[in-house]
Amino acid sequence: MTTELLFRADPYLQAADARVLAHTPEGGIVLDRSVFYPTGGGQPGDSGWLAWGGGRIAIATAVKVDGGLVALVPAEPAALPPVGGPVGQTLDWARRYRHMRVHTALHLLSVVIPLPVTGGQIGAERGRRDFDMPDPPEDIAALEESLNALIERDLKVTESWITDADLLANPGLVKTMSVMPPMGQGRVRLVRIGEAAGQVDLQPCGGTHVLRTAEIGRIEIGKIEKKGKLNRRVSITLAD
Secondary structure, three states, X not given: OOOEEHHHHOOOOOEEEEEEEEEOOOOOEEEOEEOOOOOEOOEOOOOEEEEEOOEEEEEEEEEEEOOOEEEEEEXXXXXXXXXXXXXEEEEOHHHHHHHHHHHHHHHHHHHHOOOOXXXXXXXXXXXXXXXXXXXXXXXXXXXXXXXXXHHHOOOEEEEEEXXXXXXXXXXXXXXXXXXXXXXXOOEEEEEEEOOHHHOOEEEEOOOOOOOEHHHHOOEEEEEEEEOOOOEEEEEEEEOO
């Protein structure tokens, strides 16, 4: 018994019916299928609403549960939908879509700053990536223009899958230094930006992304902070 990840097949799906499989001891609601992305990979879990006959509840976030399940976490204590019963789930789409834009922009940031990644975080307004960067960049404005030039090319964002063994045989696909992509399921998802000779990025990722880079909109690069002897944190913000 696992949760079908509807956001994986269609990250633009905003609502769907589901059935309640269980309640967690902490009060989470486990569904048989989910449009809610669960917290992971630096991307926050989605928020939104659940509704059923005679009830409605706000969802603050979603988390992974052992066994390939996703649990929705209510925003406040309230009556839960009954186990076995049907529910309708609806995303806070505005928040999710901004996560998708920021996440895709961070992939492109690692193109204009081709250094090992040591960490990252995604938000609805801004995001950051930490790099193994001994010296700060000399021209932040030039980096920002390079990033926005990639975005404006309106590159297609697609996915493909490889086996765990293929990933281990191609370690250069992994940009993160300290964290390997989730493995053990037999296959790993790759996110590709650009096609054929126009490909600019390919890396393992389980998060949600826009379909074309132009959807990101203009990005502003903020201050670059030193975080340790070699690490530097680069922050980006959606200009709108």
